[in-house]
């Protein structure tokens with residue numbers, strides 16, 4: 001185990017040094033490696049220091065225990081906001097989004113070993129990186145619409161680049177994808193069997209180059225093309241494209257209901273159910289976010305999402321985020337009472353407000369540093 005760059009937290013984020021490789025290990029297994037402020041600051045310091053350090057050629061990222069990372073530490077944020085400080089949330093996101101941007105534009109290859117749960121903020125620290133390796137126990141989701149939030153961490157960039165309208169489906173329904181699905185739609189670059197991950201890791205630790213083709217060649221030796229399960233959502237791309245291309249959330253749901261009346265496919269019924277359980281405000285701002293993301297750079301997406309998330313933290317238009325956290329992570333009754341409760345009560349003007357600047361003289365837009373690269377593209381295998 002190596003010493004961390006100054007200021008990084010030594011408990012929640014571990015670093016291993018092997019030759020030219022640094023392995024960053026998220027280490028809060030009981031909380032499924034939920035990202036704390038200390039972890040985000042530690043990661044920021046590591047990524048910044050290693051980019052300047054010629055001795056470092058490759059970064060590996062992984063989680064301790066049964067999760068890669070289940071997202072931002074929502075419990076800590078809710079505690080802080082309930083104590084009257086929405087700015088804690090804003091600062092948390094400012095640092096988290098800056099980290100996502102540095103990863104998206106990083107000059108050295110990052111290999112994320114996505115074993116177990118990868119949700120929300122966990123996707124943000126991995127999917128923007130060059131290599132994303134999934135396995136047979138990977139479970140990915142952006143579950144924010146069930147939490148009263150929206151897919152953030154630059155998700156409006158990578159989800160909007162998935163085939164057809166799959167990104168809209170994944171974002172609105174909070175759909176869970178397995179490792180093979182992530183690989184097929186382009187969220188992952190490789191699929192490696194779980195029992196071969198340690199061997200891959202050992203090989204990567206011997207790498208002495210930042211050449212992405214050389215690194216890719218090593219991962220290729222351990223990976224294979226997984227097959228999609230028969231009931232995979234990717235086998236329903238035709239229905240997804242037909243329904244999730246509609247202009248509004250109401251039209252998406254009614255198109256799905258039309259499908260349900262013509263078929264007994266349980267997947268359609270389950271998708272309608274997920275949309276009906278989610279926060280109506282979250283659904284509407286998420287749809288607009290993904291649609292805007294289609295034509296924006298990763299930096300533009302993060303800047304827009306930062307405005308949106310500050311509005312959510314302030315609770316000016318809706319307090320659904322606090323209710324969602326209560327229902328899912330605090331009381332765990334899984335029965336949130338959304339306000340407004342129905343889609344037709346969330347008017348266009350209310351949605352529009354989430355995309356505006358915050359009316360507070362002390363508030364600033366997200367300023368991102370100048371970088372050489374503009375982020376990478378998602379390549380689907382379909």
Ligand SMILES: CC(C)(COP(=O)(O)OP(=O)(O)OC[C@H]1O[C@@H](n2cnc3c(N)ncnc32)[C@H](O)[C@@H]1OP(=O)(O)O)[C@@H](O)C(=O)NCCC(=O)NCCSC(=O)/C=C/c1ccc(O)cc1
Nearest residue numbers: 030031032034070071072073074075077089092120121143
């Ligand atoms: C499906 C999960 C991932 C696993 O379920 P499980 O196998 O039944 O495990 P548990 O739910 O019992 O989780 C084990 C422990 O990890 C904790 N945990 C599990 N995810 C978490 C978690 N994101 N946080 C904080 N404790 C957690 C969870 O509360 C629990 O703690 P404890 O009750 O003390 O044993 C389940 O935990 C779950 O739905 N987690 C929430 C997933 C989620 O919504 N992720 C966050 C997306 S939103 C996001 O990333 C940004 C949030 C954020 C928002 C505002 C901010 O200012 C900053 C950040």
